[in-house]
Amino acid sequence: MKGVVVLAASLVALLVDGFSPVASHHQRLSFRCAAPVDDDMKLAAIKAQEAFLQSQLKEIQRQKARVLATRRLRIGVVGFGRFGQFLAARFRRAPHDVSVLSRSDRAAEAADAGAISYFALGADSDVAEFMAQDLDVVVLAVSIVSFRETLERLAPFVAARCNATHAPLLVDVLSVKEHARRAMLELLPSEASILCTHPMFGPDSGRHGWNDLPFVFDRVRIRDDAIDRCERFLCIFESEGCRMVELGCRQHDVYAANSQFLTHLVGRMLGETGLSLRKTPVDTRGFESVLRIVETTCDDSFDLFYGLYRYNQHSKSTLLSLRKALADLELRLIHLELTDTTTSQSMIPPPPADLPRNPPPHQSLSEVRLINAESSSAASPADLHSSS
Template sequence: MEASLDYHFGTQLQTHIKTPTSLKIAIIGFGNVAQFLAKAFVSQGHTVLAHSRSDHSDTAAKLGVSFFNDPHDLCEEHPEVVMLCTSILSTKSVLESIPFQRLRRSTLFVDVLSVKEFPRSLFLEILPEEFDILCTHPMFGPESDKKGWAGLPFMYDKVRIGNDDIRISRCGRFLDVFAREGCRMVEMSCADHDKYAAESQFITHTMGRILERFGFESSSINTKGAKDSFDLYYGLSMYNSNAMEQLEKLESAFQSVKRELSGNLQSLYSRQLFEDEGE
């Protein structure tokens, strides 16, 4: 899904006046989702920097974002917030490639992955102890931009936030970006998120892939649907410890429905057979 990019939009954003509450936010990984989120950051007056393996400098310029080809140069800008916007599968390698020594101590690290226990564990394992950690999951994507974010859930877990006023305020100002857009703010532990997500998101993706392989013929009354990448689906299954349990429950539920249907059909057949013999 491509986020819509408007040149005039980016030009207008340059005129925003920075406020005392504005943040300097660095985004690592600048694909569709990152660009989608960057638009909201810039529109609210925040300074946004970006780095990615691919060159997105032209797109960044249109959005009012400063793009850096070298992560060292980006980190030397001393962003207050570093947001990882990578795929689940590449998160560890990207995190390990960041030159932490060039950042200010106590920098806030944020992720936006669809699984939460995995990045939480990585952050706690790899990041210096002085850095703050906020795990989040915007439960929407670039397609939601057409209707706005009002009422859409934004999950977050303050995994490690310093107890001084500056750190607390910085975390609050970042979360306020989504609150101001009208999101329904949901504070939840990473463990609970993954439990609920396996019951809903993973099963939904699984059913979509099953139906994709079913071999339906195209018709004039087809309905539109969204298609996720296999990397995302693989990440949801491999990095959510609840996924396999839900897959087993799905298989069990399918077998239960199949047995119920077979039993009812057998009962109907037997009833009809007896009625025919009685005539």
């Protein structure tokens, strides 16, 4: 730890005057006397300092990870589907001890992942034995739609551990955070420590490493006895190079509706339009990106897509906005078509026989105006959410 302290002191000195503490008096004096000739030189100096600080910060994080890794965590993973297995593999590599509790029979997968024990979620005796292992952390890696039901199943056993000497830190990894936060605060005892997280990557996007991938977290309720375990758990992701983003659950959902849900919505829409999108010899970079979006979103379960829609109250607003934007664009195209005097209809080749013919512009105009009116008069997202 002495090296970390010295390094931290160096960073403070660098922030104060731009020099490492080991810089000579002559070096400092020379730099201060030679005033920069222009803003470009100032900017270059600032960027050099920034790069140095970033490299030093990464070194501090690596040293911190090595210190924290000397004490293994006992991590319980509830739900052992594709994402649960993906996380467990990294937990084991850290290395930490992993135990698995799953509704489906995942005993073989748990053994392959190096789990020290496996239990079935359906049996009370198994759940009790799973929770009785003095787990440091319990990661809830179930689907969004089954999250509350699973939490209700675990809550009595969590309460029993809270009354014992060692209560686990409860961590969710859902893609929707307000839903997870509300359910955990409502169903878990007040003594339970809660950390809401969202690793914004998965088995596909994170298969080659987690460096610079965002990991969002919110320390919803961390009791004094769980502070150390919380830091050690977060350090797993930090040491893998994740970009750590501490963000409130509500703000996360606002951002996610216009990023994650929108990405899944567009990918699903393009994947189910009957366009038969596939690679061609003349693909542009943009189209290759479109194909990747379709592939990655359609590889995920429809339950995930539904969960992003149903349990993030901001997603409905995004859906309505996209629908209206599409109608507006079509309206502009039809308007230009109706007012276009530069091209006669006879100059436009007819579509091939195997393609559906477009309706007359006036008919399309009426249909689009109807869609636009329906989107504009739709209920607000809050009303939709409360009535569903």
